[in-house]
Amino acid sequence: MNKRQVKERLSEFAGICQHAENDEISLLEAALFVEDVFGIALSDNEICKKNLGTHNAIEKFIVKKLQL
Numbered sequence: 001m002n003k004r005q006v007k008e009r010l011s012e013f014a015g016i017c018q019h020a021e022n023d024e025i026s027l028l029e030a031a032l033f034v035e036d037v038f039g040i041a042l043s044d045n046e047i048c049k050k051n052l053g054t055h056n057a058i059e060k061f062i063v064k065k066l067q068l
Helices: 003-016 023-038 055-066
Strands: none
Touching: 003 023, 003 055, 023 055
16 A cells, blocks of 8 residues: 555545544544554554544554555
8 A cells, every 4th residue: 555545545534434523433433444444453542633633643644554
């Protein structure tokens, strides 16, 4: 997988993502997406706003974890 493919998959997620009012639910939804789509196992410490709070944060986190 390359950076372009990461962007494409994140765009798909943004299109189907349910925007929950609860931040914890939104983070969990993002974490499940990252684990399922990119095969990245997340620790409890990695499931946070810094890594998964915005579209850009998720992209940077994935690129870093996949070492792209």
